[in-house]
Amino acid sequence: MHEYHLFRQFIDKIEEIAKLEKATKVTKLHFSIGTLANITTTHFLEHLNPLLKETIAQDAEIVITAENDLDSIKAQQITLVSIEFLDA
Ligand SMILES: [Zn+2]
Numbered sequence: 001m002h003e004y005h006l007f008r009q010f011i012d013k014i015e016e017i018a019k020l021e022k023a024t025k026v027t028k029l030h031f032s033i034g035t036l037a038n039i040t041t042t043h044f045l046e047h048l049n050p051l052l053k054e055t056i057a058q059d060a061e062i063v064i065t066a067e068n069d070l071d072s073i074k075a076q077q078i079t080l081v082s083i084e085f086l087d088a
Contacts, residue, residue, distance in 0.1 A: 037077060
């Protein structure tokens with residue numbers, strides 16, 4: 001079970017950045033999943049994809065890096081690494 005809240009935060013962040021950058025379309029999202037985050041890539045997408053629908057990032061390519069560094073400070077986290085977009 002994973003919290004809706006976490007995924008909602010990603011969507012809010014993406015929309016905030018898109019707005020700041022005056023993006024017309026988000027083309028690519030890169031996430032990193034820490035080795036202790038306890039979620040598979042597939043399951044991550046099951047949460048994320050429904051929330052992306054009807055947003056500026058609905059057609060974005062999603063790239064996910066599954067980290068395996070146990071000692072990373074982000075080992076327990078899912079991180080939005082980068083976002084690519086088209087601007088006006
Ligand atoms: Zn879940």
